[in-house]
Amino acid sequence: MSLLDMLSLKAPQAYKKPSVSEKHGEVRVDYYAWMEKRDTPDVLQYLRAENRYADKALKPFQSYIREFQKELEELSVYQDYTTPEFKRNYIYYKRTVLPGGDDIYCRKKDVPNAVEEIILDTRVLLREKGGYCKVSGVTVTSDNRMMAYGVDYTGRRLYELRFKNLFTGEDSPEIIYNTEGGDYVWAADNRTCFYIAKNTVTLLTERVRKHIVGNDPTKDETVYREHDNRYYLKLGKSNCGGYIMITAYLLGLSSECHLLDINTPEKHFQVFQKRTDDVLYYLQHRNGVFYIRTNLNAPFFRIMKTPVGNTALRNWCERHERGINIAFHREADGYVRNLKYGDDDSTYSLYLHKAPSLSDNKVKFNYSTLNTPQETRMIDADSFEQTLIKRQPVKNYNSADYKTQSLYFRSHDGYEIPVNIVTIKTLGELKKTPDADLRICVFAAYPARILSGDCPHSRQQLFRTGLKNTFYDFISVAEQVIKAGYTASDRLFAIGRSAGGLLMGVVINLRPDLFKAVIAEVPFVDPLNSVLNDDLPLVTNEYHEWGDPRIKEEYDYLKSYAPIPHIFVETGYNDSQVMYFEPAKWVAKLREYKTDNNLLIFRTHMKAGHTGPSDMRAYLKDKAEKLGFIYGIYQAEKLPDEIKE
DSSP: OOHHHHHTOOOOOOOOOOEEEEETTEEEEETTGGGGSTTOHHHHHHHHHHHHHHHHHTGGGHHHHHHHHHHHHHHOOSSEEOOOEEETTEEEEEEEETTTTEEEEEEEESSTTOOOEEEEEHHHHHHHHOSOOEEEEEEEOTTSOEEEEEEESSSSSOEEEEEEETTTOOBOSOOEEEEEEEEEEEOTTSSEEEEEEEOTTTOOEEEEEEEETTSOGGGOEEEEEOOOTTOEEEEEEOTTSOEEEEEEEETTTEEEEEEEETTOTTSOOEESSOOOTTOOEEEEEETTEEEEEEOTTOTTOEEEEEETTOOSGGGOEEOSOOOSOEEEEETTTTEEEEOOOSOTTOOOEEEEOOOSOTTOSEEEEEEEOSSSOOEEEEEETTTOOEEEEEEOOOTTOOGGGEEEEEEEEEOTTSOEEEEEEEEEGGGOSOOOOTTOOEEEEESOSOOOEEOOSOOSSSSOOEEOOOHHHHHHHHHHHHHHHHHTTSOOGGGEEEEEETHHHHHHHHHHHHOGGGOSEEEEESOOOOHHHHHHOTTSTTSGGGHHHHOOTTSHHHHHHHHHHOOOOEEEEEEETTOSSSOTHHHHHHHHHHHHHOOSOOOEEEEEETTOBTTBOSSHHHHHHHHHHHHHHHHHHHTGGGOOHHHHO
16 A cells, blocks of 8 residues: 555646746747745745644654654754954854744954943844845954844845944844845955845846945945856955955856955956966955966866966966865975875865965865765874864764765766765675665765776766766766665655755666655756746856757756655755755656655745755754655655554
């Protein structure tokens, strides 16, 4: 007896209304295009009906869900501190508190027995509008007086820019809407703030504006306008603090920097080096010299330098041997050192913090593995001695109880595919037993393969290849872990998020027999229609990843993969990266054509975006629900008798 038979549930069925479009002489009909009309009664009614169905369909699994939620809450640390940052005679840090893991931004003077000063409390912001609240870009002036910060109340990543006088505790009355969170830079006058304004339809970062605190935001001057809608904008400040920097970049392909002396906010930005196809460059400055990290004739990047006043590419000269492990640069001593962490065969994630200045001989970095919670460490450039600053606390957890290992499988066309696995150490080495449970997780539809060639690492370097190879590689891994006897298809689960959700959609079309169940979180599952609509977010500036449908060859490629076991689909109504209607239309079509009795659950978080709920308790409940779904499917034959009856 199937789960649906047990529950006697009738799934929602969306109505069909044809919407006809044409491209390259081909006519396409989308029967669910009406779902794209946000906030209309029909859309809201359908999404809420799916949520009610999800509640009922998951009812047999509630004991599992409650158990997972309890365990996640027991493991989680609600009250925590970030590592401190020392700035201008103050120590800045953030702490999280009960009940919802809310953030409180604090500072204290860098003197003994200093009193903590709360500069921003997200609990107060939540009381203003409730539901969802994310803070970004907390930035204080050099005189420690004024603070700029952004607040997102929907999850759509359109931040309200606000200002607060930290000496008086009073907020400046003006609010600047629809900004890019985190990209706020103060000029040296401590009253002029530069920010990025976003297009409210496409969500593109189009303009850089400057605001003088206390003035009318509608009169803010636009100091930079990006005319190429393929490019993103980033706003920041050089390590030395002398320049405000605008970076326009095409993801992974090209970049262009514009500079302004921080002491002259009334002047115009000047281009450092005009953008060039396939050339990326990033800047830092010290003692009249710009240091440039670039892929110019160096696919793994190198460091070059050029004097202030001669920034054109022809003046750049080599400063560092080529390599991919550049950690930091000390011009004063005339050398560069590379940071190397872990054994050659270890798999880890390492993130370098931005150094306070190029003259600093210490740098912080974050390190984690599949079985090691994140650590923040400090490394000394002279001795290479490391100091553990903080380890992310996880209750009732011992990393020594788990083991990570790497396996390699062959793709359909002969390349090696790296796979990282974590197991309980008491089980020993990963054994070939079809009774083992295995879950394959993936975030994005970006392929990673092992190729031959000279690389700075002893391990061969990962390269990106054709997008569709991701689908075939994922299937190859699933096939081979089953064939090798590590698990069986009725014990194999797959999870993908965002572009990884697209991967889930494709692989269950190509090989639904390989998986017991699939979870697709905020899945990008209507790529052709979405990429054809350049009014949607993240379309024009990601043509190079998905394909440009204006070009017939790339249109055909897109069409060739635009997409069953048990399926759990999740989205956020305010998602700015993958619109809610993509998974909604996909689920509606699956319901129309599916002929099996497997569960298809669709959950929409009505007050969240791409990353889910902002409240920690709601976030953990969401995780527990998906874990309960997987475990419930796995244990379906052991459902309580009262449910079966």
